[in-house]
Amino acid sequence: MARRGPLITAAVVTVLIVVLIGANTLVARRPAAPAVVAPVAAPATVAAAPSTTPPSALQAVFAGRSSGNEVAVAIAVDGSRVAAYVCDGKRIEAWLQGSLTGGTITLTGRNGAGLTGTVSGTALFGTVSAGAAGSWPFSAQQSSPPTGVYQYRKEIRGLATRIGWAVLPDGTQLGVADSGTARAAAPRLDPASGAFTLEGASYTAAPVAGTDTVVGP
Amino acid sequence: MTSPAPPTTPTRDPYAVPLLASLLAGCAAAAAVGTYAGLHDPTGIAIDVAGFSGAVYAKAWLATVAAVLAVVQMGTAVRMYRPAAPAWAAPVHRWSGRIAVVITVPVVVHCIYALGFQTYSVRVLLHSVLGCLFYGVFVAKMLVLSRRGMPGWVVPVLGGCVFAALIGLWLTSALWLFDSRGLHF
Numbered sequence: 001m002a003r004r005g006p007l008i009t010a011a012v013v014t015v016l017i018v019v020l021i022g023a024n025t026l027v028a029r030r031p032a033a034p035a036v037v038a039p040v041a042a043p044a045t046v047a048a049a050p051s052t053t054p055p056s057a058l059q060a061v062f063a064g065r066s067s068g069n070e071v072a073v074a075i076a077v078d079g080s081r082v083a084a085y086v087c088d089g090k091r092i093e094a095w096l097q098g099s100l101t102g103g104t105i106t107l108t109g110r111n112g113a114g115l116t117g118t119v120s121g122t123a124l125f126g127t128v129s130a131g132a133a134g135s136w137p138f139s140a141q142q143s144s145p146p147t148g149v150y151q152y153r154k155e156i157r158g159l160a161t162r163i164g165w166a167v168l169p170d171g172t173q174l175g176v177a178d179s180g181t182a183r184a185a186a187p188r189l190d191p192a193s194g195a196f197t198l199e200g201a202s203y204t205a206a207p208v209a210g211t212d213t214v215v216g217p
Numbered sequence: 218m219t220s221p222a223p224p225t226t227p228t229r230d231p232y233a234v235p236l237l238a239s240l241l242a243g244c245a246a247a248a249a250v251g252t253y254a255g256l257h258d259p260t261g262i263a264i265d266v267a268g269f270s271g272a273v274y275a276k277a278w279l280a281t282v283a284a285v286l287a288v289v290q291m292g293t294a295v296r297m298y299r300p301a302a303p304a305w306a307a308p309v310h311r312w313s314g315r316i317a318v319v320i321t322v323p324v325v326v327h328c329i330y331a332l333g334f335q336t337y338s339v340r341v342l343l344h345s346v347l348g349c350l351f352y353g354v355f356v357a358k359m360l361v362l363s364r365r366g367m368p369g370w371v372v373p374v375l376g377g378c379v380f381a382a383l384i385g386l387w388l389t390s391a392l393w394l395f396d397s398r399g400l401h402f
Contacts, residue, residue: 005311006362010355013318020326021253024263081337097337102258106332111398112271213338 058100059210061148062124063168064140072174073115073128073138074149074166075105078210082107084115085149085164085208086128089174090185093164094130097215109215143169146191149208150175163196163205165189232367239360247353254329254345263331266323269402272331276324277391278402283324284387286317287380294376318355321383325352344389351382 063074075084087093098107107115117126122142129135150165165175175186189196194205269275293310336342358375
């Protein structure tokens with residue numbers, strides 16, 4: 001003798017999950033679906049380039065800018081683990097953490113920040129969001145150090161301080177310093193040694209690897 | 218030669234096979250959720266529930282409603298096992314449970330479709346594992362409930378696991394979100 005109620009409940013839940021995943025898949029196939037926050041105006045290459053599968057254990061840094069030069073993006077990849085920093089060098093910044101799966105990078109940060117991108121050869125195209133500050137399509141190029149993400153995170157004069165830098169392939173660096181509740185442009189960083197000077201005192205920043213935790217639990 | 222047969226012939230518990238089958242089905246369900254979440258390329262985006270500031274907040278509030286209903290589940294379950302169980306306890310338990318688990322569906326689909334099984338921090342790993350566990354135990358409990366003649370401890374144990382998993386899921390997601398990014402819609 002079987003009671004059918006619980007079976008119906010389980011069946012309904014299973015069907016709902018399958019239907020919703022199916023709906024997601026269908027919507028994702030259509031480029032301009034209204035319900036989806038699609039990466040707006042992502043570079044055409046993203047759609048055109050089939051997912052060229054990168055080497056399974058990719059260890060690389062990517063860096064570049066958003067299409068309107070609003071922000072700089074630097075991304076460190078170690079295998080499947082990815083850490084990134086996005087900033088405008090003045091007010092906007094976000095630390096991002098996530099993974100690389102099958103050529104697709106998916107990162108999240110605090111306050112709605114996030115990044116999705118597709119690795120295509122030595123290039124990376126996608127959309128980066130710094131939360132409420134905005135969301136922009138970007139392109140980044142695989143490069144070698146000193147290109148990359150740098151971070152300093154300690155107390156400076158009793159204030160919890162976190163400074164991030166995105167160093168681009170052309171040597172340009174953009175950074176933002178948070179000290180206590182104040183936010184300002186980061187001081188000039190020497191990427192080779194990590195040295196920088198703030199209010200007369202010397203400090204040392206560290207390069208960030210994809211395996212580093214930049215968005216705390 | 219051989220020793221005589223044991224004084225009592227071993228009797229097979231009539232519920233053993235259905236119980237084991239239910240638990241294995243639960244394991245399969247948990248594995249299915251985890252495998253899909255692990256293998257599917259996380260898209261980062263998915264169909265969203267309207268009316269919230271973003272997908273994460275929609276998920277956090279849906280999870281909060283489910284967690285509140287889970288507490289209702291606990292309260293009604295305790296009453297159902299009392300000698301003079303109030304007549305409303307069973308229907309309230311059934312329907313709060315049904316609503317709670319249906320509410321979790323958009324949340325889990327967003328999780329496994331857009332984000333995937335992730336391990337990059339203790340919180341995230343715990344959340345991923347608990348998510349698989351929750352649906353596994355849920356399936357096991359539904360299957361056990363559909364059978365009569367199960368021992369009395371089975372349903373409370375499975376129900377307690379479902380409750381613990383859901384509360385753990387809420388703690389590692391919604392509470393973390395409200396704590397780190399503020400309590401709003």
